[in-house]
Amino acid sequence: MSTYQGAAVVGVDGSDVSKGAVAYAAKTAAGRGIKLHVVMAYSIPSTMFAEGMAPPQQLVDHFEKEAEPAVQEAMQIARDAAPELEITGAVAEGNPAQLFIEYSREAKMIVLGSRGLGALKGVVLGSVSAHVATNAFCPVIVTKADTVANINESGPVVVGVDGSDNSIRATEWAFSAAKARGTSVLAVHTWMDPEVQAAAAGVILSEDDLERLSGEQRTMLDDALGNLREQYPDVEVETLVTEDRATRVLVEKSRDAQLVVVGSHGRGTFTGMLLGSTSRSLLQASYCPVMVVRPQACSSE
Template identity: 40%
Template sequence: MAADRPIVVGTDGSPSALQAVSWAAKEAALRNAPLTVITTTFVPGAYGFPVGLPPSFFEEEELEAKKRLARAAEAAADAVPGHSLEIHTVLGTETPAGELVERSKAARMVVVGANRQGIIERVLLGSVSSAVATHAHCPVAVIHGLPDTDINALAGPVVVGVDGSAHTEPAVSMAFEEAALRHTELVAVHAWSDVDLHLAFEGGADPTWMQEVVKNETARLSERLAGHAEKYPDVKVRTVVVMDQPAHGLREEAENAQLLVVGSRGRGGFTSLLLGSTSRALMHSVNCPLLIVR
């Protein structure tokens, strides 16, 4: 049943990962969903490690992994005081990205921190957040650790990118749902140019043409939002239409947002690309949680 599908979050014990756990716990509580916390441990022969390493190495790794899970479960419970959140912990033996992608097949969302803690993880395993965002079978939330900030204390609207293509329909639908769950405003951003055209219109361009384009693009955006607005009548919607590259406009609106929602690919993406340029750029340039919806 859909109601039993968990929110899945990975942890490596880093501050960024623990913030991801806290955010995932709140998301699970908002949806009355169970939370699954995953970490991984090294096993003989895994990740290219020599098989000759002493057993004590792997025993210590397993012990540390169990401690990470315990700390993460505690952080999850602390993030939603008074809520009887169902928390499950999983100790995996595959790569972190591999474990999370596999779990994504039965999850309603996967949550990852944006930074890995150790040199071994960074060199041998690469960017887990990028790999999971690219290959997961469900929406992926990427959480950047904010020093001295409670990730769940972020206020402001939910921001969603709308490019007018069918690719962003699932993202728009989920953005409305998130705004309703959080009782906050939804800001729908439509950037109608894929290139920076500001220089082209400096020095005497006819403003009438520009006004007509903005008018048409605003109408196009309203059409895309109409059905969702009817489903969520209590969600206040503010529209923003900009002549800019999508990533620029979305970054600007996300500065004061509690969540940014985008599709995994936009209107210009090749069907063979699983993660578009806009979503990939935003993964590395926004501070608020980023939710990528396939």
């Protein structure tokens, strides 16, 4: 069994951003009762050795020696944040994005800092976070320096719900995260103005039509939450159904949240969240860490 199976894996790059991600990952892992694996992934520039050849061992040893202090520092940050937590660490050579995607096959979750300015040459973590979130096999949490420093630890876990199967998986993770944090869930469903859509199709909607459509949206949200309310009876749930853009609502609600959870490849308002401008806007503009849950994500328990 690998040292990171079932663990929270956090990437470090020697930057202050990644140090904040480590502290956040440690507290998250401790709340879930899982171990933490700290990884410094680096790549050796191809200009430093002949094309088509493996990097000389001397060069590999140099990079690993340079990276090891940062790993040890990160592990100490994790111990300070969660003293009882089981922590392991490693230095790994290779394409950082591909390495963390491989880790995601066995990890419980991946935690990465965004926009890290690596203190070590060849270690650039911030540039890979969105790519990993788009392709990982487990949920990925992306943090920024300000989102970690300003977290409202009494705030809710916010989740975007659109009725798709992947959205349901994201909602499961949101409830699980809320339970681990001892907080509530705010389930958000946004939908486009039906009058605008109808007008574009040359249809006029009556007041009864609008009321019926609004009721259908609320019913969809209630149905999506039904089983989870029973599974997590101690988790308080608040719902919000509104006619607005998903990103705008989620960013606004992230101001007072501990975490925003979204599913990728959903339908409706959240379609393409990880592939288009909506996801990039959310990852960049959110006031708290963002968890991305892909269709093949592991169980939340």
